[in-house]
Amino acid sequence: MITNNKGSPVPPLRDYQQEALARMQHYEGRAALLVLATGLGKTRIFTEFLRWEVNENDHHCLILSHREELVHQPLTYLQDLTCGVELADKRANHEPIISASVQSLVSRLDKYNPREIDTIIVDEAHHAAAPTYRRILDYFQNAQIFGFSATPHRGDGVGLGCVFEDIIYDKDVLWAIKNNYLAPIKCRQVNLKYDMGKVKIREDTNDYDQTAVARVMSGTAAGVVEAYNKYAKGPTIIFAASLDEVRDITHLINKQSNSKIAAAVTAATPDRDRLLEAYTLGLIKVLVNYSIFTEGTDLPATETIIIARPIAPTNVGLYAQIVGRGLRPYPGKPCCNVIDCVGISDYPICTAATLIGDEPKEPQPQKAKQEQMADSEEQIEVLPAEKIPDTWIKKEREVDVMDVGMGADMHDVAWIPLTTGGYLLPIPGVTYKISKPLTDGTVFLYKNKKSAKSPMPLQFIFDWVYQDLRQKHANAKYIWCKSERKRWDNQPITREQVTLIKKLAPDYKINTKKTTRGDASAIIQNLLYIRQAGDSNAS
Structure with missing residues (x-):
């Protein structure tokens, strides 16, 4: 044994x-x-x-x-x-x-x-x-x-x-929840009063610049604590936007509860294991952290996750890691309550697995680091008592995380969705077609008229075609790459496209004022595909 x-x-x-x-x-x-x-x-x-x-x-x-x-x-x-x-x-x-x-x-x-x-x-x-x-x-x-x-x-x-x-x-997470291996998710999106308008996504991390995030989120601790008091249930982990916010959130929770129910956990926290044991035993009700519990932490009693740090849509993997801290089943725990203070729950909680990443970036010469003077940053407004609002929450709503579902990475390839299901990508010399999904979600890939011997997961097909395009059809990137053909796609429909659509489907109604070249291209490919499918069925 x-x-x-x-x-x-x-x-x-x-x-x-x-x-x-x-x-x-x-x-x-x-x-x-x-x-x-x-x-x-x-x-x-x-x-x-x-x-x-x-x-x-x-x-x-x-x-x-x-x-x-x-x-x-x-x-x-x-x-x-x-x-x-x-x-x-x-x-x-x-x-x-x-x-x-x-x-x-x-x-x-x-x-x-x-x-x-x-x-x-x-x-x-x-x-x-x-x-x-x-x-x-x-x-x-x-x-x-x-x-x-x-x-x-x-x-x-x-x-x-x-x-x-x-x-x-x-x-993935959705499979595990549907098969009762992980706790179901109940998500409430709570919009706090802050503005991310000027915060940029860093190329080296694919996430928001954390220094800028810390500045923008400074002062939102009261809103996070308000969300905790209104909606949290059971043992709770709060993911804060900065070390200062960790300190402020912890202080406010303890002050309002008149007891030390919250503990701040940072990389510099001594005796971290002792704090985690106290949390497991119920002696501490809330752990407030900044980038500590995103992976490798097993605290199954956790019933509520509060996401109080903005996460860029390019880094949804971090979102999945954070929510994962509360998904383990535990006696008496009906679900994992996710309180989203930053709007990340509008995005899929997981994306299909892929080994392919971005193109390696050329190394840039290092610039000498310069210290910024304190007054070069935007000054944080300190509110007098009469200006402090009754609530720091702008609005709140429930989000069905399961309904948002899973995202797939198409690698910026200009796939055309077919009305009958599946995808089409015609470029000079070759046409790729992905079949309608089978009952288990797998699909067949067709390259011209040759079909793969067995069905595969959709993400694997997206990966393979992307690699094939990069290696064999780089000269046609202006056609198959979404970002490169965006300008052409957004231009008004051409006379030639109108004529071809009328020829393929005389009764098709076209709004020439609103239809773009990209829209027309997708319509034409769908009409051609329907005609070809009909011809092959007739034969």
Whole structure:
């Protein structure tokens, strides 16, 4: 019987965990990614795989993590095996399983034979494209690599295809909720009184400039606390916009409750484990943090998540990570209450897994950093008592997160949705067509008249076509790339397009004042497709 570090028996693998384990055991490639929503037990899956690797194959294995908590976490399921740790002053001694901090191991590689490790597990694998990870993975060049992540997208937009070759398993938040493995989400969007108008998205993080966010959100602590008092239920984690907001929100909650029910948690917080234990025991009701609990934290009793830091629509992966902190089931917990103070719940809670990222950016010469004088920033208005409003909330509404659903990454390709279902992309020399989804959501890809042998997930098709376009049809990018053809698309419909539409469908009504060239192009392709489909059915 397998037990954890407390001596309690470990429950058997669930059906989907068994399926993921089997995919790993039968994988013959070099590097694969497994995507599982927060709370689906990825640690349980890969520790069971490591047990199989050591006992059945006599392999030496390495677990890579980027935080201390994550280094120790998998060892709780491996009590029956000899394990070593590479972390700060702790050193491994060539044990069959080594759990290592990336930051510690990268400076100790010379003590290892490059052929010593047979299998590498990368926890929170969306970090794997970082230079420190790449150096370790390249050093152990004969090792098979498996990455696990709930968010297969990097904030900086860099793709994971530089590390992983395949996605061999994918179970997202929506699937987990529908199958009762995670708590359902009840989301309330609360709009506070702040203005993000001048805040820009940084190219290196794909998120808002955090210094600007801190300035814009300064003073919203009262609104966040008002939202907490009105709508929060049970143990609560608040994700604040800055360290100052962490301090102010914590102070206001404790002041209004006349007791220390809230605790501020930052990177500099001493005895963080003690605070988390107090929270688990119910001695602390609220944890207020800034960029601490976005991943690798297991606090299943959490019933309410308050998102009080703006998240750019280009970084929805962070949104999924934050909400994931409250999705684990817990006795007496009916659902996860999400209080969205920043409008992020208008976007899909998850996007389909893809290994493809943005084009690598050319390195720019570094400019010397200059300190800004305090008076160069916009001054924060300090309100006198008579100007303090009765409420800091502009408006609030419930959001059906499940209805918003999942987003797919089309990589800015100008796919034309077909009225009969599926997508079409005609360019000189080739036409790509994606079929209407089958009952399981998979689709067929047609390139001209040749069809793929088996159906695949839609996101995989989008990825493959995008790679094919970049490699073989770069000279036609002005046609297949949305952003490059945007100017042409937005111009008024041409006479030639009107004539062709009338020829294809004489009864089709066209509003020439409102129809653009892009609209007309989509209409023509749909009419042509319908005609071709009719011809092939007749034959």
